[in-house]
Every structure is written in structure tokens, then in C-alpha cells.
Amino acid sequence: MVTGAASGIGAGIAVAFAREGADVAVVDLVPAEQAAPVLAAVEELGRRCVYVQADVADEAAVRAMAEHVLAAFGHVDVLVNNAGIFTQSLLEDMAVADWDRVLAVNLRGTFLCTQALLGQMLERGYGRIINVASQLGQVGGTEVAHYCASKAAVIGLTKALAREVCRRGVLVNAIAPGPVLTPLLAGETEQWRTAKLAELPLGRFAEVSEITPTAVLLASEDGSYYVGQTLGPNGGDVML
Numbered sequence: 001m002v003t004g005a006a007s008g009i010g011a012g013i014a015v016a017f018a019r020e021g022a023d024v025a026v027v028d029l030v031p032a033e034q035a036a037p038v039l040a041a042v043e044e045l046g047r048r049c050v051y052v053q054a055d056v057a058d059e060a061a062v063r064a065m066a067e068h069v070l071a072a073f074g075h076v077d078v079l080v081n082n083a084g085i086f087t088q089s090l091l092e093d094m095a096v097a098d099w100d101r102v103l104a105v106n107l108r109g110t111f112l113c114t115q116a117l118l119g120q121m122l123e124r125g126y127g128r129i130i131n132v133a134s135q136l137g138q139v140g141g142t143e144v145a146h147y148c149a150s151k152a153a154v155i156g157l158t159k160a161l162a163r164e165v166c167r168r169g170v171l172v173n174a175i176a177p178g179p180v181l182t183p184l185l186a187g188e189t190e191q192w193r194t195a196k197l198a199e200l201p202l203g204r205f206a207e208v209s210e211i212t213p214t215a216v217l218l219a220s221e222d223g224s225y226y227v228g229q230t231l232g233p234n235g236g237d238v239m240l
């Protein structure tokens, strides 16, 4: 199950998982028509795809989503908490509602979806949870305090939960991508793009296809010794 998978990185991960032989539950806020391309791409690969329209920040909606997905597939092996939003404002000007919504989607959404699906993973003694954080949660950034706080918190949640559940068969890790020109960054100015390109060591933005292999690794048997890690496909923008 991949949240926020109607677009961008989540859509790429859903299709990459299907290519590896997985049936995929695609969850997103948008109406089903907008998720049609990713559903078609999964089905073209001969895998089943179920779409659930849900707001990951809404407790009741997440509970209903989990019931729907479990009724369709019986169980969920891999949960990718990818749904996220990004807005920009100096902290001194930041609307409280903006802070609350970014934290609600990026952090609370990750918590709610995890809690909704963790029980069946623990019962079966198997599961992978992959949280899509951001390099901004590692190094910070201007005009994105809410986003950085949410993503740093997702990294903390990843480490804490990884310790709680790894001996019960569930591995929890995070991915902290560098900049990818998805709709998330549609609001960025040409000036930002030029300045960002100049500071990126590789001199270019990432393609979605350069992020998805990290999710495939963490979901696969080859990823069996990653516990509580934050992997950084970021083109060298952040070196820790």
C-alpha cells in the first residue's frame, strides 16, 4: 500500500512495486479519475490495483481505508507512507492553520496509517514500513519550518518504531529524497530552480525513477538488515 500514490514519487513507487510482482493499494486524497494513470500502469504489469480515496490525516477515513484494503487483499506486506504536502512561509508569518495541516498530513498521517496496518503485520510476524521523509528534515531550510519539523519527526518516529517492532518481523525505515520536480514543487520560482541547480553537486534535479529503487530495496529481502535507517537518494545535496 502506497499513500499519496496518485502522483510523483508515490506513483513511481506503486509502479516499481508492481514491476517487482506486487499487487498495489493506491491511496490518495484525489478523486479516482486522477489516479487512473497509475492504476492503469500497475494493471498493465499484470498486477491487481485497488484505489482508495482517503485523507491520511483523518482518523476515521484511515480506519475505513485499512478495512477496504484488507478486505481486498487479505493483508498488507509493505506500507509506504508517502503522502505529503509542502508550503512555504517564514515562521514569523506562518498561519497556524498552515502549520497544523502540514504536520497533520506529513506526520499524523504517517502515524495513523502505520497504526492502522501495523497490527496485521505483527500478527503475521512480517512487514515493511517505509516512510518518505525529506532531506529538509535532516538539514532544515528557510521558509519551511513546518515541513522540516514534520519530516524530522517522521525520521524520529521511524527510529522509535523500528526499535519497537524489528524483533517481531516488521522493519521500519525512511527515505529522505533530494529535490525532484514533482507537482509538490510546482510553486517554486524559476529563480529558486536556478539557484538550487547551481548548488546541487550533480547539477540536476532527481528523476522519480532515481528515488523508487530505494523503496524497492527497503521492501525486498535484500533490505533485511536495514532497521530504523534514513536512506538518502539526494544527488549529494546532503552528505551526513
Ligand SMILES: NC(=O)c1ccc[n+]([C@@H]2O[C@H](COP(=O)([O-])OP(=O)(O)OC[C@H]3O[C@@H](n4cnc5c(N)ncnc54)[C@H](O)[C@@H]3O)[C@@H](O)[C@H]2O)c1
Binding pocket: 003, 004, 005, 006, 007, 008, 009, 010, 027, 028, 029, 030, 054, 055, 056, 057, 082, 083, 084, 085, 086, 105, 109, 132, 133, 134, 135, 176, 177, 178, 179, 180, 181, 182, 183, 184, 185
Ligand atoms: N518532490 C521532492 O522534491 C521531494 C523531496 C523530498 C521528499 N519529498 C516527499 O515525497 C513525498 C511525495 O511527494 P511528491 O514530490 O511525489 O509530491 P506530489 O505532490 O507529486 O505527490 C503527493 C501526493 O500526496 C497526495 N496527498 C496530499 N495530501 C494527502 C492527504 N492528506 N491524504 C492522502 N494523500 C494526500 C497528493 O494528492 C499527491 O498525489 C512527500 O512526502 C514529500 O514530502 C518530495
